[in-house]
Amino acid sequence: MKSLNEIQENQKILLKGIEHPRLGNVIGLFEEVGELAKEVTDIEVYKEQKKGALGQECADVLFSLLSLCDSYGINLSSEYEAKVKEIERKIPDWRLKYTGILKALRSKLD
Ligand SMILES: [Mg+2]
The missing domain is CATH 1.10.287.1080 (MazG-like)
Known part of the structure; x- marks a missing residue:
């Protein structure tokens, strides 16, 4: 790949x-x-x-x-890597805030 x-x-x-x-x-x-x-x-x-x-x-x-x-x-690869690092720092907060509501929305919309 x-x-x-x-x-x-x-x-x-x-x-x-x-x-x-x-x-x-x-x-x-x-x-x-x-x-x-x-x-x-x-x-x-x-x-x-x-x-x-x-x-x-x-x-x-x-x-x-x-x-x-x-x-x-x-260079999209470099920009993407930097973006993922930024998002990784936010993930713990997003998990706390959004896990439940997004799970409910997926079960309703998907
Ligand atoms: Mg097309």
Whole structure:
């Protein structure tokens, strides 16, 4: 399995010379998030099961996010690691505050 760093580097090589402008990357990311939302709506509201479509849209979102990161010189792996460290410090508090309510919501909504 490739690391996120390797995935980002491979994608940068793949798109070399045909990168979108930064604004295009932002718009593309929102387009893909919208498509992901549509797949979730189809599953959750209309009870449609299109095999693999949700996973493909998740991959599209990651692809677009990595393109956006590249256009701003962001190493997503490094940023992600820093974010996880920040979240790890908050987890004990979140467990105390939210475990019960989130468990109840999952049983109701999922
Ligand atoms: Mg898509």
